[in-house]
Amino acid sequence: MRYSPLPSVLLATFLLGATARVASPATPAAPTPADTPATPAAPANPVVAAPEAPTKASQPFENSLGMKFAPVPTTNVLFGVWDVRVQDYAVFASVTGHTTIATKFEQGPTHPAVNVSWDDAQEFCAWLTQRERQAGRLSKNQIYRLPTDAEWSLAVGLAERRDGTPEDKDRQIRNVYPWGTDWPPPKGAGNYDGSLGTDTFLNTSPVGSFAPNKYGLFDMGGNVWQWCDDFLDGRSGPKVVRGASYFNAAADNLFLSRRDSYEAEVHSFLVGFRVVIAGEGGASL
Numbered sequence: 683m684r685y686s687p688l689p690s691v692l693l694a695t696f697l698l699g700a701t702a703r704v705a706s707p708a709t710p711a712a713p714t715p716a717d718t719p720a721t722p723a724a725p726a727n728p729v730v731a732a733p734e735a736p737t738k739a740s741q742p743f744e745n746s747l748g749m750k751f752a753p754v755p756t757t758n759v760l761f762g763v764w765d766v767r768v769q770d771y772a773v774f775a776s777v778t779g780h781t782t783i784a785t786k787f788e789q790g791p792t793h794p795a796v797n798v799s800w801d802d803a804q805e806f807c808a809w810l811t812q813r814e815r816q817a818g819r820l821s822k823n824q825i826y827r828l829p830t831d832a833e834w835s836l837a838v839g840l841a842e843r844r845d846g847t848p849e850d851k852d853r854q855i856r857n858v859y860p861w862g863t864d865w866p867p868p869k870g871a872g873n874y875d876g877s878l879g880t881d882t883f884l885n886t887s888p889v890g891s892f893a894p895n896k897y898g899l900f901d902m903g904g905n906v907w908q909w910c911d912d913f914l915d916g917r918s919g920p921k922v923v924r925g926a927s928y929f930n931a932a933a934d935n936l937f938l939s940r941r942d943s944y945e946a947e948v949h950s951f952l953v954g955f956r957v958v959i960a961g962e963g964g965a966s967l
């Protein structure tokens with residue numbers, strides 16, 4: 683039989699992207715004896731996809747740390763599908779020398795980073811923005827930042843009034859949870875306090891351990907509280923956290939409309955964060 687390497691070159695080129703350079707022209711293969719297994723030829727010029735920045739808020743994206751992002755309709759940002767993980771935060775701490783505070787319980791690399799203050803989260807976002815721009819994975823008018831309180835609500839499909847402060851909206855939509863409107867939560871609903879029987883994790887759990895919401899976002903209820911950008915009262919003082927944690931069991935803490943808050947410098951083993959990618963000033967990507 684005859685074997686030509688051309689088809690595999692073309693296939694690899696197709697799979698690796700349209701900008702691939704094709705070995706040109708393909709050299710016709712010498713006839714191969716029928717009783718000798720043909721060895722597929724490797725592409726003459728292995729193609730490495732050029733790094734690219736996200737171009738639209740409507741398409742999924744993965745950055746250089748392997749953090750994944752998903753679109754949330756009605757927002758102009760890409761949402762991190764997971765909380766920032768221990769392994770993500772460790773790169774930041776290692777490169778910058780930023781102080782970390784160990785937990786008293788064991789955390790794996792894919793657990794959400796905790797003991798991270800709102801101030802720490804700002805520094806992480808600034809560092810990641812710079813890193814990704816240098817790597818060609820973010821354009822100069824795009825930034826990493828915390829989600830706003832309003833964006834967080836949209837990311838869980840909560841139809842809230844657009845005016846008013848986070849404090850005004852705290853628990854105003856009642857009995858709506860990440861899993862629906864039933865109480866108590868069903869098994870597998872998320873990582874909450876053990877008394878609810880939802881899961882077997884005593885403390886934090888690896889991100890992605892439970893089903894994602896309709897936008898593909900994991901742990902938008904349970905595991906750890908997530909910092910949002912806003913002040914609770916809209917002006918000053920403590921910052922908003924959303925989503926409840928592995929420490930919570932009371933129904934009204936698990937409402938999607940629940941806002942708790944901490945001062946920006948507080949480190950808590952119950953609080954982590956996720957980031958979004960936005961155009962500068964929150965503008966469209």
Ligand SMILES: [Ca+2]
Pocket residue numbers: 873874875876881882883884885928
């Ligand atoms: Ca638990």
